[in-house]
Amino acid sequence: MTGVLFTPLTPGNHMRRRYGARPMRQVVESFIKPNDRLTSFERLELYNRQYWFRVLDSLYDDFPGLRAVLGEAAFMRLAEAYLVKHPSTSFSMRNLGHALEKFVRARPKFAGRRLTLTLDIVRLEWAQIEAFDNEAMSALTSDDFLDTPLDRLRVRLQPHVILLSAAYPVDLLILAAKRADAGLRGEASNAMEEAPEHTPQAAIPLPKREPIFLAVHRHDNTVYFKRLEPEAFAIVCALRDGATVEAACARALRRADPAIDWASKVREWFSNWAQLGWFCRRKA
Amino acid sequence: MPANPFNNFTSYGIGIGLRIPHYRHILEQKPVVDWFEIISENFMVDGGRPLEVLDRILEQYRVVQHGVSMYFGNADRPSREHLKRLKTLVKRTKTPWLSDHLCWGSVDGRYTHDLLPMPYTFASARTTAKNIREVRDYLETPICVENVSSYAEFHASNMTEWEFLSEVVELADCGILLDVNNIYVSSRNHDFNPYDYVNGVPHHRVGQIHIAGHTKFEKYILDTHDHPVLDPVWKLYDHAVRLSGHTATLLEWDAHIPSFHEVHDEALKANQYLGEVEAAEKAGAVAARR
Numbered sequence: 071m072t073g074v075l076f077t078p079l080t081p082g083n084h085m086r087r088r089y090g091a092r093p094m095r096q097v098v099e100s101f102i103k104p105n106d107r108l109t110s111f112e113r114l115e116l117y118n119r120q121y122w123f124r125v126l127d128s129l130y131d132d133f134p135g136l137r138a139v140l141g142e143a144a145f146m147r148l149a150e151a152y153l154v155k156h157p158s159t160s161f162s163m164r165n166l167g168h169a170l171e172k173f174v175r176a177r178p179k180f181a182g183r184r185l186t187l188t189l190d191i192v193r194l195e196w197a198q199i200e201a202f203d204n205e206a207m208s209a210l211t212s213d214d215f216l217d218t219p220l221d222r223l224r225v226r227l228q229p230h231v232i233l234l235s236a237a238y239p240v241d242l243l244i245l246a247a248k249r250a251d252a253g254l255r256g257e258a259s260n261a262m263e264e265a266p267e268h269t270p271q272a273a274i275p276l277p278k279r280e281p282i283f284l285a286v287h288r289h290d291n292t293v294y295f296k297r298l299e300p301e302a303f304a305i306v307c308a309l310r311d312g313a314t315v316e317a318a319c320a321r322a323l324r325r326a327d328p329a330i331d332w333a334s335k336v337r338e339w340f341s342n343w344a345q346l347g348w349f350c351r352r353k354a
Numbered sequence: 355m356p357a358n359p360f361n362n363f364t365s366y367g368i369g370i371g372l373r374i375p376h377y378r379h380i381l382e383q384k385p386v387v388d389w390f391e392i393i394s395e396n397f398m399v400d401g402g403r404p405l406e407v408l409d410r411i412l413e414q415y416r417v418v419q420h421g422v423s424m425y426f427g428n429a430d431r432p433s434r435e436h437l438k439r440l441k442t443l444v445k446r447t448k449t450p451w452l453s454d455h456l457c458w459g460s461v462d463g464r465y466t467h468d469l470l471p472m473p474y475t476f477a478s479a480r481t482t483a484k485n486i487r488e489v490r491d492y493l494e495t496p497i498c499v500e501n502v503s504s505y506a507e508f509h510a511s512n513m514t515e516w517e518f519l520s521e522v523v524e525l526a527d528c529g530i531l532l533d534v535n536n537i538y539v540s541s542r543n544h545d546f547n548p549y550d551y552v553n554g555v556p557h558h559r560v561g562q563i564h565i566a567g568h569t570k571f572e573k574y575i576l577d578t579h580d581h582p583v584l585d586p587v588w589k590l591y592d593h594a595v596r597l598s599g600h601t602a603t604l605l606e607w608d609a610h611i612p613s614f615h616e617v618h619d620e621a622l623k624a625n626q627y628l629g630e631v632e633a634a635e636k637a638g639a640v641a642a643r644r
Contacts, residue, residue, distance in 0.1 A: 071470070072461045103507045105545065107573040113506040116574070117468060124467050158465040161423040161436050162395055205400035230401060291403040 074098065074114060075121045076157055078150050083122075085115040125153050128163040130268065132199060133170075135191040135244040138274045139184055148180040164203070167196055187276065190236040194244055194295075197232040197286040201293045204229040209347030215340060220316040225349040227310040230288040235303065239277045241284055241295040246274045289346055296346075301326055302339050309349070360496050360529020361561035362450035366416065366602035367628070370621045373607070376614040377407055387618065389416040391604045392447070395423055398439040408446070417447045418562070418602075420531075421454035423465065426485045426499060426522075427472045428458045437492050444493050451496040451561055453531040454489075456482065456519060471504035474511035474518035483525030490528060498529035498561040503539035503568075503577035515540065516554035529561035532598070534590045535583065535606075539568050539575045548586075552594050560598040565591055565624065566606040580609035582620050592627045600632050 074097065077086055089097045095111045102110040129149045130137070137145040156169045171192045174181055181188035206228060215223065227233075250272045283303035285296045298306065301322050308318035323332050343349065357363040369389035372380075379385070390411060397408050411417060421440070424432060444452065457469040472478050490497045501519055513521070523530055532555065534548075541548035565588075567581025583591075583605065595601055605621035 072464065072466060075466055075468075075470075076464070101508055101510065103509055105507075105543075110506075112573075116505040116576075117470065120468055121466055158467060159463050161433070161465060162398065163467055164399070203399035203402035203404060206402075288402060291406050 071101065071114075075118055076154070077118065078154060079119060079122050083119060085111065085118045122150075125158065125163065125166060126150065128166050129153070129170075132167050133192070133195045134247040134250075135195050135240065136188065138243065138247040138250070139187055139191050139276060140181070142268070144180070144182065148174070151177065151180065164199060167192075167199065170196065184276075186237050187240070190238050190240045191243065193234050194236065194240045194284070194286065197234055198244075198293055200232050201230050201286045201288050204288075206230055206288070206347070207350035210344065210349045210351065212341055212344045215315070215344065220319075221314055223315045224312060224352050225309055225315070226352040227306065228287070228348055228350055231348050232286045233284070233303065233307055233310060234286065235281065235283050237279055237281055239280050239282050241282065241297065243274065243277050244295075250274055285348070287346065287348065299335075301332070301335075305336070305339070306343070306348075312352075358529070358558060358561060360451060360498055360559055361602055362496050364450045364602070365600070366418070366450075366562075368621050368624050369418065369602065369604045370617055371420075371604065371606050371608070372411060372417070373611055375611050376617070379614040381407070381410055383614075384414055385614065385618065387415060389418055389602070391418050391420045391606075394419045394421040394440060394443055394452070397446075398436075398443055405446075412447060417449060418604075419443065419447055419449040419452045420500075420604075421452065422469070423459060423467070424454040424489060425457060425459040426454060426489070427456060427470075427478060427482045428460060428485065429481060430460075430462070432485055432489050432492075437489065441493050444495055449495060451498055451529065452493060453498040453500055453562060455502050456499045456522060457502045469502040471502065471506055471508070472518070473508035474513045474515060476512075476521065479518055479521040479525060482522050486522070486526035486528050490526075496529060496561070497526075498531040499523060499526075500531035500533050500564065501536050501540075503533070503536035503543075503575075505543055505574060505576075507544055514546070514551075514554070515544075516551040520555055523556065523559050528559070530555060530559045531562045531564060532560050532594055532601075533564035533566070534594050535564065535566040535568055535587045536577060538584075538587050538590055539577045542575045548590050549593060552590060552597065557598045560594070560601055562602045562604065563591065563594060563598070564604055564606055565621075578609060579606045580611075583623070588623070588627070591624065592630075595627050595631045596634075599635060600628050603628065 074089060077089065080086055085094060087094055098114045099110045102114050104110045126149055140148065152170055152173045155173060158166055171189060174188055174192055178185050210225060283298045283300055285298055285306065287294055287296060304322035305318045308321050309315065313321065319336055326332055357365045367388040369391055370387060372390040372392045397404050399405065455469045458472055459466050459468055459470050486497055486499060499522065501515065519530065537548045537551045541551065565583045566579045567583055569576045569578040569581065603624045605617065607617050
């Protein structure tokens with residue numbers, strides 16, 4: 071039965087007439103009873119439609135920026151193909167988009183001529199989902215940094231801080247997309263849905279290339295995007311990957327302009343990051 | 355029968371589902387509500403706003419957990435990862451009982467996110483009961499299983515849905531979350547008498563009742579939870595509480611959600627039926643003492 075449910079709908083949102091080489095009607099009649107108003111096919115079609123409405127709706131709400139980049143029709147083609155390849159493997163639809171970046175890399179035709187921008191926006195929208203409800207560990211304070219020599223101090227980045235570099239200013243794009251689309255992923259419920267009616271987004275101007283370095287993080291239970299200078303981004307990435315504070319700074323500033331007072335900059339960055347609670351202790 | 359082992363001997367009254375559009379009103383106005391039902395999956399996360407809101411709700415209100423993805427009827431055993439997360443939440447909410455559905459919904463780790471109907475056979479009843487026992491033993495919390503609304507029936511079934519539900523809860527020794535709206539919806543979709551259903555389940559196991567609205571289409575009814583409760587469902591509810599006694603009752607409203615007051619007022623209509631039952635129970639107790 072799940073094979074039938076996971077089969078995509080026709081463009082008119084109906085169950086397909088064939089299941090592999092066999093007529094769908096024949097397949098369904100073998101296990102579903104008809105009644106005096108609905109055939110076996112029509113009864114199972116209700117579930118087939120519900121499945122696709124639910125999962126497509128969830129991705130639709132989670133990736134408004136991707137919709138803005140691809141357009142609604144191309145987005146729906148991508149979403150359906152993605153869900154055929156990667157059906158949900160989690161109790162929560164929150165995780166539905168976890169492999170979308172991997173899928174787009176493997177099937178770049180779905181991004182058309184905007185592969186880089188598509189990948190940037192997919193990574194950012196997935197980072198938002200992670201930042202929203204990932205764990206928050208007990209945060210290190212500025213004083214904690216003073217207790218251990220910097221050549222031995224290793225810290226862990228909070229699970230709700232996600233770092234990403236992008237070729238396009240997708241942080242601005244996503245804000246514009248959200249303004250144009252007030253959608254939020256619905257809560258889990260056990261209600262049946264009628265066919266979703268989406269109002270297409272107003273066209274949003276797509277950005278020009280401009281590399282950015284971002285931390286997507288949560289503060290006071292709100293998700294923010296924080297742009298970082300390249301050197302700051304390199305330090306935080308090195309810390310995330312296990313370098314000591316001293317090694318992270320040395321690596322990041324290896325080719326930095328010597329005319330700049332990096333010491334005071336780095337102090338300011340760490341002070342800011344500590345205030346935002348980005349770091350926690352590494353597990354022993 | 356206000357309390358039984360299946361609702362942990364509590365005597366909760368009328369509750370409503372905790373839903374995002376009402377968060378602000380509830381947290382700011384702190385309205386009097388007997389209890390809230392939460393969808394467990396919305397809070398089985400590691401951190402962030404959902405848990406912050408839940409903790410603030412727990413400071414003020416009693417909360418009961420209701421799940422939508424345990425899938426007791428799956429052929430596979432319950433997922434350990436799912437159970438671990440659920441137990442963490444159970445410890446947080448101290449839910450007196452926990453409910454989920456008499457259905458299946460995933461195969462080989464692939465989720466449909468739907469509450470799929472089951473073939474009503476003794477073999478599937480045994481598998482389902484085993485899964486319910488495993489969940490209850492792991493969580494150390496009483497379980498009530500909820501009958502789902504359905505739109506399809508299997509050739510393989512060899513008993514009615516209420517016979518199947520009764521078989522499962524007896525084998526699992528668990529409670530029932532009797533959803534009278536689901537019974538009504540399924541009765542129209544499958545042409546049975548909903549009163550036969552309510553009469554046919556073991557009433558001493560009913561730990562909670564759900565009421566909700568639905569939507570009628572030309573050839574079937576959908577369980578949309580986007581309307582007030584309709585009259586035939588109130589009548590069925592009246593009948594159910596006369597048989598089961600004064601039972602914890604919850605209104606589900608999940609789509610096109612109106613204001614908090616509208617939802618709560620709709621739920622409180624159940625008081626007129628519960629009041630009559632309570633009066634009858636008291637009169638019976640007085641007569642018995644004489």
